[in-house]
Amino acid sequence: MRVRLSFSVKINFILGLGLAILVAVGTLAYRSIDELVDASRYEGAALIQIGRLEAFMAQVKRIESAQRKYLLTGASGDLSIYRAARLEAGMDIRGMAGVVETLDQRRILRELESLAEERMRRLDTTADVRARLGLDAATRLISASAAESMNREMDSLADQFRARTLRSLRVRQEDTTLSAGTTGFLIAWGIVFALTLLVWAMVVIHRHQARRRAAEEALRASETQLRLITDAVPALIGYADRDGRMQFHNKPFERWLARPAERLHGFTLRNLLGPETYDRIEPHIAHVLGGQPAQFEFPFSSDGDRAAYFSAQLVPREDVQGRVIGFYLLITDITALKEVDRMKSEFVSTVSHELRTPLTSIRGSLGLIAAGVTGALPEKARQLVAIAVENCERLVRLVNDILDTERMASGKMDMKFEVIELGKLVARSIVANEGFAAMHGARVRFDAGQQPQRVRVDQDRLVQVVINLLSNACKFSAPGGQVDVAIIRRDKWARLSVSDNGPGVPVNFRAQLFERFARSDSSDARRAGGTGLGLSICRGIIERLGGRIAFEERPGGGSTFYFEIPIAEQA
Amino acid sequence: MSADKNEELKKIMLVEDDADIRTVATMALEMVGGMQVHAFGSGEEAIAAVAGLAPQLIMLDVMMPGMNGPEVLVRIRERVETADIPVVFMTAKVQPEEVERLRTLGVLDVIAKPFDPMTLPDTIKGLWANRPRV
Structure with missing residues (x-):
């Protein structure tokens, strides 16, 4: 060698x-x-x-x-x-x-x-x-x-x-x-x-100088190429030192701030963005200077007129001793995405509203007919109307679930946190689900545990999760089957489990169980009348509450769905 | 307005621009709930009639062409003879923040569409029974 x-x-x-x-x-x-x-x-x-x-x-x-x-x-x-x-x-x-x-x-x-x-x-x-x-x-x-x-x-x-x-x-x-x-x-x-x-x-010096010249030439070429690439990228790329002074920026940065390079390089972000915008992003800058990457969105208008939204990613740069000496910035204009997102939300909201209006008439009419308000129906007609009512209910749930899913995906599902006793909330949910359980011939047994568990949650959303798990268990239970609901404490977590004696979850379906529109097969969904969104929404809510939701096989047959959420700190 | 706690709810004004929903809701309240319903297809018609009709409770659709539900509510609250009539909103916009916003306008409650026609009368009677006394 x-x-x-x-x-x-x-x-x-x-x-x-x-x-x-x-x-x-x-x-x-x-x-x-x-x-x-x-x-x-x-x-x-x-x-x-x-x-x-x-x-x-x-x-x-x-x-x-x-x-x-x-x-x-x-x-x-x-x-x-x-x-x-x-x-x-x-x-x-x-x-x-x-x-x-x-x-x-x-x-x-x-x-x-x-x-x-x-x-x-x-x-x-x-x-x-x-x-x-x-x-x-x-x-x-x-x-x-x-x-x-x-x-x-x-x-x-x-x-x-x-x-x-x-x-x-x-x-x-x-x-x-x-x-x-x-x-x-x-x-x-x-x-x-x-x-x-x-x-x-x-000779050695000459060769070294030749190599250095070649290296410098290559470096210049590489830098030129890199500069061309960074200038061509439709995003703002920059680097700022620990004091927030810009030490590198690409052309889009200049266009964004409407400043020439000499009035940008060496200037602080506070000076470039203005105190109002800088105060908004300062916590993220403090975060990245602490050594952790930061990602956030912020509104900004360089000309004071057109409102625009930007997504920023900050990545820390460390020296050989591991000290943060600055941070890289990657900023992209997401105004159009925001607009699309707004339009999507508006569209979903409008569709939801427009679907609900005729559904109100359909459901109301069918409900009155099925209840015999308009007179007794022949048996065949009664069966058909019952099918129509059931599927109308399913359509309503689907509209609700689509709305919830969209709100969760766009981060608009606000939570109103309050400390409550989990057992009382579950008991209330069981009562609300009684009719549904009776319809499927399921009996619900509740073990609230020896100690009341206090949790900090959004009540309405947690009730939605509990009712979803309960209704699933009732739907999939064998006729006359029993659904066991229990609360136990595991360290700093309150765990609610809902167990049924149904057929269980097919092995090849378990990985997608909490995904959107997840179904083991189409016939299963039809039989149970689900939308394929319920468990996905449950997971989204539980994760927003700082917990986790999962599934396990029940010994002797059936399934146990459970979630764990943090026990509320004592005041 | 009467403040008799045990007063039975008999006369309702229903303001709903969708004729089908108007029909279904009217049938549910009358045939299931045994109430007398006076239905109107717009806010303007309702405002014109409310003082003379003197309903015990008004069910008001939120989204209507012309005057919407909240605007009609404001007009009802402006007139001394109708200011204290309890109002219940009906809406197909069921986002929590929207429902919360409507509740803050001073109504008994917000009923989400689609509603169950068989439980609607009991729901309305329950709200009537628990209404704040003037």
């Missing part, structure tokens, strides 16, 4: 390597220069040594000559010249000892100095004999002092010192030359390597 290193890794590697090479070459160059300086210093010191040695040896010769002259003349002036030369020779040999390098050279100098001192001492003795005993005595002493052999030995030592110094100098020069060559070689390669790194770095 080929690993692609990032630009920063590559550049850091190249810079690090280059720096290391620079340090290495610099160190080598410094050491090489240091060695050359040392070598130069050493060469100078060595030449000075040799020069001093030569001067010393010449001085010895001059002292000896001065002494010989004094021996021959015996003049006091020559003696003074001799003594002055002696003092000078002793100083030079001590100064030379400070610049010698090797032990061998030090040894030679010590021996030379000893010999020179001995030689000087003998010269002094001879000069002293000349002064006290005369030339002959001095001449005899010179013959016995082996002066010539001492001179040769001193010359030999001087030659040794000179040769060793020159050899040491040559070795040093050779080492320095080799070291300088090696250093030069390494510096040259270092420079070559550094140049290679430089070229590499330039």
